[in-house]
Every structure is written in C-alpha cells, then in structure tokens.
Amino acid sequence: MNQNDDRHLEKDQVENDQVENDLAVAAEVEQLESWFADVSKQFPEPPCRVLEHVKMRTNVAVGELRLEEVTSPLASGLNSSSADAIALTKSAVRREFAGAKSADQPAASKSNGLAWGALMTLASAALIAIVVLPGFLKSTTSVREGEPIAEASAVDDWAYVLTATSSSEFDDRVAGFESDIDDVSDAFVSSQVLADELGFDEIEDAIDQLYSDSDSFLDS
Amino acid sequence: MELTPTRLADLIQRAQAHDPAAFDDLIDAFGARLHGYLYRLIGSRDEADDLLQDVFLRVVRMIGSYRHDHRFEGWLFRIATNLVRDRIRKVGREPKVIPFDSGSEGSGSAWTDADDDTAPGPEAAMQLADDVDALQEALAKLPEAEREVIMLRHFSDLSFSEVAAVMETPLGTALARAHRGLKKLRDMMDVGDTRAHVG
Numbered sequence: 001m002n003q004n005d006d007r008h009l010e011k012d013q014v015e016n017d018q019v020e021n022d023l024a025v026a027a028e029v030e031q032l033e034s035w036f037a038d039v040s041k042q043f044p045e046p047p048c049r050v051l052e053h054v055k056m057r058t059n060v061a062v063g064e065l066r067l068e069e070v071t072s073p074l075a076s077g078l079n080s081s082s083a084d085a086i087a088l089t090k091s092a093v094r095r096e097f098a099g100a101k102s103a104d105q106p107a108a109s110k111s112n113g114l115a116w117g118a119l120m121t122l123a124s125a126a127l128i129a130i131v132v133l134p135g136f137l138k139s140t141t142s143v144r145e146g147e148p149i150a151e152a153s154a155v156d157d158w159a160y161v162l163t164a165t166s167s168s169e170f171d172d173r174v175a176g177f178e179s180d181i182d183d184v185s186d187a188f189v190s191s192q193v194l195a196d197e198l199g200f201d202e203i204e205d206a207i208d209q210l211y212s213d214s215d216s217f218l219d220s
Numbered sequence: 221m222e223l224t225p226t227r228l229a230d231l232i233q234r235a236q237a238h239d240p241a242a243f244d245d246l247i248d249a250f251g252a253r254l255h256g257y258l259y260r261l262i263g264s265r266d267e268a269d270d271l272l273q274d275v276f277l278r279v280v281r282m283i284g285s286y287r288h289d290h291r292f293e294g295w296l297f298r299i300a301t302n303l304v305r306d307r308i309r310k311v312g313r314e315p316k317v318i319p320f321d322s323g324s325e326g327s328g329s330a331w332t333d334a335d336d337d338t339a340p341g342p343e344a345a346m347q348l349a350d351d352v353d354a355l356q357e358a359l360a361k362l363p364e365a366e367r368e369v370i371m372l373r374h375f376s377d378l379s380f381s382e383v384a385a386v387m388e389t390p391l392g393t394a395l396a397r398a399h400r401g402l403k404k405l406r407d408m409m410d411v412g413d414t415r416a417h418v419g
Contacts, residue, residue: 018392025395026380032402033373039409040374043355048255050269054276055247059240061280066238 223249228292235283247276250293254300257375261304261367263356271307275300291385297376298386301368308364358408366401369394 223231231249234242254275259268278299286295359367365387372383384394 022392022395025392025399029380029395029398029402032399032406035406036370036374036402039355045256045259046265048252048269048272050255050272051247051251053269054251054273055244057273058243058247058276058280061277062238062240062243065280069238 225290229288232283232286232288232292235279236286243276243280246279250296251276253375254296257297257371258300258304260356260359260371260375262307263360267307271300271303274303278303291382293376294378294382294386297372297378301372301386304368305364354409358405361408362401362404366397366404369397370401370405373398 228249231242231245235246251272255268255272258271258275259265262268262271275296279296282299286292362370369383369387372378372386373380376383378386380394380398381391384391387394389397
C-alpha cells in the first residue's frame with residue numbers, strides 16, 4: 001500500500017467520522033425540535049392579519065408589470081413614427097431641390113409653389129410628432145407621476161401608458177426628440193442656403209412661412 | 221386545496237405569466253408560515269406585516285428569473301431571510317421583545333383582535349402574554365444565525381440540506397447551529413419555568 005492509498009483512507013475516515021458525527025447531531029436536533037414544536041404550540045405567534053392586503057398590493061404590482069410590457073412597444077413605436085416623419089421630410093426637401101435645379105426657372109417657380117405646400121404640410125406633421133406631442137405628454141406625466149393606476153381617468157390613461165416607464169427612460173426619449181429636432185433644423189438651414197444660392201424667392205417665402213408655423217407650434 | 225408539486229409548478233408557471241390569481245394562491249399557501257417566520261425573527265408584528273408584503277413584491281419582480289427545480293420554498297424563504305437580514309442591518313438591532321398588551325403594536329395585542337373568536341379571555345391573555353414574552357425573549361437572546369436555522373426548520377418544510385443551502389453554509393454548520401441554539405433555548409425556557417414555580 002503506497003502513501004497515496006494511505007492518504008485516501010485517512011480522508012475517507014475523516015469523512016465517515018464527519019457523517020457519523022452529523023447523524024448523531026441530527027438525531028439530537030430531532031429531539032430538540034420535537035421539544036420546540038411543543039413549546040411553540042403553547043406560545044403561538046400572532047395570526048397573520050394582512051394576507052388580503054398583501055394580495056391587493058401584489059395584484060397592483062402585477063398590473064404595473066403588465067403596463068410596462070405594454071408601454072415598451074408603444075414607446076418604441078412613437079420614436080419610430082417621429083423618425084419616419086423626419087426622414088420623409090428630408091427626402092421631400094432633397095427631391096424638391098433636385099427637381100428645382102434641373103427645371104427651367106418659370107416652370108420651377110410654379111411647380112415649386114405646389115410642392116412646397118405639400119412639403120410644409122409634411123414638416124408641420126413632423127413638428128407635431130416630435131415637438132408638440134412629447135411636450136403634451138411631459139406635462140401630463142408630471143401630474144400623473146406616482147398616482148395610483150386605478151384612479152387614472154380613461155383619457156389620462158393613454159398618456160400614462162405612454163409614459164409609465166422610468167424618468168430616466170423618458171429623459172432619454174426627450175433627448176432623442178431634441179436630437180431629431182436638431183436634424184430637422186439642420187435640414188432647413190441647408191435648404192435655405194441652397195435656396196439663397198439658387199435665388200428662388202418663392203422658396204425663401206415658403207421657408208419663412210415654415211419657420212413662422214414652427215414657432216407657432218412651439219409657442220402653443 | 222392541497223399544494224401538490226404539480227399544482228405548485230402550475231402556480232409558478234402562471235405567476236411567471238403575471239396571472240394575479242396565481243400570486244393569490246401562492247400567498248394563501250405560504251403567507252401565514254412566512255409571517256410566523258418573519259415575526260419570530262424580527263419580534264414585531266407590524267414589521268412582520270411590512271416584510272411579508274416586501275417578500276411577495278420581490279417575488280413578483282423576480283419570479284420571471286426563477287427556474288423551477290422543486291426548491292421554490294427554499295427560494296421563498298431565502299428572500300424572506302435576506303429581507304430580515306437587511307432590515308436588522310439597517311436598523312442595527314436584535315429582534316425586540318414586544319410586551320403582549322403593548323400599544324405600540326398597531327392594534328395592540330396580536331391575539332385580541334375584536335373579530336378573532338379564538339382570542340383568549342383577559343386572564344388567559346395575561347398568562348399567555350407572559351409566556352409569549354418568555355419565548356420571544358429567549359429567541360431574541362440567540363445569535364442571529366442560530367435563530368434563523370431554528371426558525372427555518374420550524375416554519376418551512378425544508379430539510380437540513382435545504383436549510384443549509386438557504387443559509388449558504390455547509391450541512392454540518394447548519395446542524396451544529398440548530399443543535400446549539402435549541403439547547404440554549406431549552407435551558408433558558410427551563411430556567412424561566414423554574415423561576416415561575418419558585419415564585
């Protein structure tokens with residue numbers, strides 16, 4: 001028998017001793033637990049009186065979890081709508097100036113007038129999506145924050161659902177909207193520079209009108 | 221309704237799908253025992269009420285990440301144990317001993333609610349108050365780890381191996397703590413009895 005076998009035997013012996021010791025302790029503990037069970041019957045702890053309350057609070061928490069599940073897709077949907085509107089506006093601006101460059105001056109003036117009408121409608125829709133709606137939601141949220149869901153009115157529930165995520169998430173979303181607004185502003189500035197270069201008075205007037213409309217929306 | 225392993229697995233699955241009725245059933249199945257466990261560890265009925273609510277709110281948040289391996293009860297009591305440890309750490313004290321008729325415990329006595337038909341009469345209540353104080357006082361004198369293992373064994377259906385897992389200790393340690401704690405408890409209660417007889 002070599003030293004390795006000796007060490008194994010010693011280890012086994014220690015483990016066996018430990019198990020036997022554990023079993024002996026377990027047997028004693030069993031007796032002591034039996035004594036404690038009798039003592040506990042004599043000295044009962046107070047009955048639980050809050051189970052129904054705990055159920056109610058748990059149900060509210062489950063409801064909040066469900067709301068969060070609904071909110072996430074809605075929030076991402078709102079972001080994608082505004083992004084779509086901005087992309088649409090930008091592509092319309094690009095198309096319009098590309099067309100203006102290649103067309104004759106009088107014809108371009110006429111078609112530009114019509115096209116800019118459509119463009120302004122698109123831009124206004126984009127501004128509503130990215131400026132007015134978030135502002136409305138933000139003002140609604142500050143009132144609703146922390147208010148129990150059950151007390152929310154049907155109309156306000158819509159805003160609550162949209163904004164029930166954490167304030168940091170909301171701040172991120174607002175930052176996203178601000179970035180989107182910057183993109184649109186950049187597009188407008190580029191458009192104006194190009195219009196100045198081309199000397200299209202009608203386009204300049206239309207852009208001025210667009211700025212004016214934007215300011216009105218922002219003020220409102 | 222008896223909570224068989226199959227029914228428990230079904231309840232857990234439904235709870236993970238955020239079914240409120242499943243949580244109600246889990247509260248019915250485990251709420252009273254958890255409350256007793258929390259009360260014995262903390263020594264205050266009001267705090268046990270609060271902690272019981274916290275336990276199930278945590279269950280709501282964490283049930284999605286729970287993988288059922290037939291150790292749900294251990295998982296539940298581990299949440300309760302961690303909450304008690306946090307509370308004791310935060311408050312920085314051992315469980316307090318609440319006199320039976322103390323006005324500081326919300327509605328007063330735990331056993332004398334007006335709508336409780338099983339409430340003892342005034343004399344029996346006074347006697348019970350002394351007895352309860354003795355047990356709670358003895359429990360409060362035990363080290364936290366010993367009190368935990370004794371209470372886990374008493375209020376849960378966990379084996380010693382499972383209790384050891386909940387407490388994150390080796391089996392031998394859990395056994396030794398239970399053995400030591402219960403012997404101390406018996407000695408303290410025996411001394412109390414002797415004093416009562418002599419008095």
